[in-house]
Amino acid sequence: MQHRVHAVVRRRAALHTLRCFMSLKDRKRFEPSEVEPRIVQRWLDSGLFHPDPEGTAQENFSIAIPPPNVTGALHMGHALNGSIQDTLIRYHRQRGRRSKWILGTDHAGIATQTQVEKRLKEQGTSREEIGRPAFIDRTWEWREEFGGTIIEQFKRLGASLDYEEERFTLDERYVEAVLKVFVDLYNKGWIYRDNYMVNWDPGSGSAISDLEVEEREAHDTLFHIAYPLTDGSGEVVVATVRPETMLADVAVAVHPDDERYQHLIGQTVTLPLVGRELPIIADEYVKTDFGTGCLKITPGHDPNDFEIGRRHGLPELSAIGEDGRMTDLVPRYAGLTVAEAQEAVVADLDAEHRIRARDPYTHTVPFSHRSGQRIEPLISLQWFMKMDELAAPAIQVVRDGRVRIHPESQSRRYVDWLENIRPWCISRQLWWGHQIPVWYRGDETYVGTEPPEGDGWTRDPDVLDTWFSSALWPFATLGWPADTPELRAFYPTDVLSTARDILFLWVARMVMMGLEFTGEVPFEDVYVHSVIQAPDGRRMSKSLGTGIDPLTLIDGGPRPPVFTQGGTFPSYGTDGVRFGLLAMASTQDVRFSEEKVAQGQALANKLFNATRFVLLNVQDGAAPAPAAGPEAPVEDRWILSRLASAKADFAARIDTFDFSKAALGLYDFVYGELCDWYLELIKGREFDAALSGHLLHVVRETLVLAHPVIPFVTEELWENVPGTEGLLAAYVEGPGDGPGRDEAAERDVARVIATVQAVRSWRDAGGVKPGAFLRARLDGLDGLEPLVSRLARLTPVDDGAAEPVAVIPVAGAEVFLLEGVDPAEAAAKIEAARRTLLAEIQRADAKLSNPGFVDKAPAPVVEAERAKLERLRAELEALE
């Protein structure tokens, strides 16, 4: 396999080189749009992204992508998480680990069904009209039409996903896994059917789980309603924002310690409009300072009342049905919508003079995360999953570090949530999804992965919560429950990268299911990445119009309205966007920064040109070979040392999921060391065989280093660097490649840099033309004079008698400028420098004469301070 792949790659590469190499010298800029499509194609053709299922999960590296909604489109979150995961995958592939990034999409029950229903409505029909089988067909068609979009977009991102094995949560084998899990948990008694309070979403006509509910602020009227005591001795006043639910009231509750009402406990009131007699009960839940301190109890339509009702054994009545209309509990209101009923109830109460007050009231109420409609809490017959037994081991694996959550702070949220977990409502009144494998016939119930024998059975019409199937993602995608080679090679996976908002919804559930069904944690590291907000600090969202399309950043196009400056994005290219997003990655939310994307684009272009410079100058036939040994030029040893340092830093940052520093560190190396200094330092040298080989080596290593972050430009350049073979994406680093740090070279070149910067500053202050060479005497540079004089544009002279116009003391050396600076100007600058030095000396002196500091500060700190003082004094002396 490996052989075949390489052969194919080599053939293509050869063809490609012919086409492109000639033109590289004329390409002053890296043009992503021209380069990216063919590079993606080469990667895909190579088969590199589809590793054979060999070896063990310990040796291999794998990540399961959080499955995007099948009909979704790439948004900023996908692009960020895609960049993160691809960087990890490419990095570990370079380390020689067989790496698989598992690809697939989610059927996304409610979201997809809603879209298809919307289309049906446009066509003048509905799902009810065409029936369930036809609706399912239409939804599959919809998936055929739009399902490929996001996959293609991931390709554009350079994501090295295994496109050859694309999974879907409704694939036949995946469905088998889902049904098996349901049946197994049912047989364990952990899945059960019950009448229970659920979050009813009128928008989707289905129950939804607690996690799919969001609280929003609402402005309502708080009605104070008088309920007369049955014995006629008075009344109690209850406060409610939902007077229509009073029709299902079963009690009035007061706090047991509330002295105002203690005498009433045990008495009854008569429910207005209905005439039912309601007991007055005592419950600690009631807040004495809210409203009148009397609470109407409606177990059928309020979660808290439901709990109170169960505590007190109260009946559960339903005034509102699943259709969002009033039931015939009170026939007068039957069939009205909730809003109509509220109006009617209030009018009727008014007629009876029962309303004592109306106050404006602002509070938070539940809304459906999916449909955006206000949740109607009601009691419904649903399937639930018991979570306690599943949660305990999932807490344990995080506590004992078998699953590590990054950043650490998120572990606590995870544990807290699992410790307080409640039963999970898993049935949904939808058609698109995994239909619950339960059949009924009369009083009989059958649960199984295959339909029951015999006639007269009807299947439960509900489907499972989408997250039920997602919870199996890391192993069901690899063929579980069958014992497949894929499962053996890639499960458990290594990293799960995701945003904070689905830590409970998805991550915790995968851990629970993974432990229960495979006996192993589904991944070892969970990276919880930042959420990128719009530039104005608001959430990025389509409905707010604050979204930014990653592809518009890549290709260029009009800036969305959140950018107040308007105009258009330039084409930043995929490398720029990937770099920018990684640079924005953090442990907390960040605002989108176009500057970071631009920085990435600049880096790609810089690397392109640096490589071009090298290729334009090296000897023909040169092959990469580092200049080794102490006799090699100091700058050559220096760049190898800096390269080793950059590699070590990059590795450490990837290993600790610090993507921002990994990316920015790369930038600093390429700009701040390779280009600003090293390439400038060698410009005066002859490009002989040794230097050519060395340069090719440095370029090659830099491309390897940068590849996981900016894969396109590095792949493009790799192909043009002599001595490279095959794809950079397939390149595996040998163990301990290259030399390590060289302290002496680092020290020497640091002196060169400091000296050059000091001289440049003087030149600039003196108004010297940048191109002009100034005569100067250099002292104490220990053989580094040629490097300094070239970069600082000095002509060294040996004339000890010449009177300098300025003396620049720096880094233990002195530069005597013999011309170029006006003596008055020089005097002023020297005076300024003197003052700065004196101030610093004073500071250090004060510190060292403070007994507290000398006695209590650690010895190395005191020592460093002494050395500093000495250095400063020497510089001052040189100045005078």
Added chain:
RNA sequence: GGGCGCGUAGCUCAGUGGGAGAGCGCUCGCUUCACACGCGAGAGGUCGCAGGUUCGAAACCCGCCGCGCCCA
């Protein structure tokens, strides 16, 4: 109501006990033989406010002000 986090240069963010940093923006200079998406030199900050701990605080502790998120 409970919890978590944030406030550092004009903007976006690093910096978690020992001389305030980066990118962008800004100023000045430069067609220096890879790159003007470039190069060089600069300006710019009582590190939200007020106490405390310490020889020493942007960092640690307490309080306040402002902002965000999660849970109930």
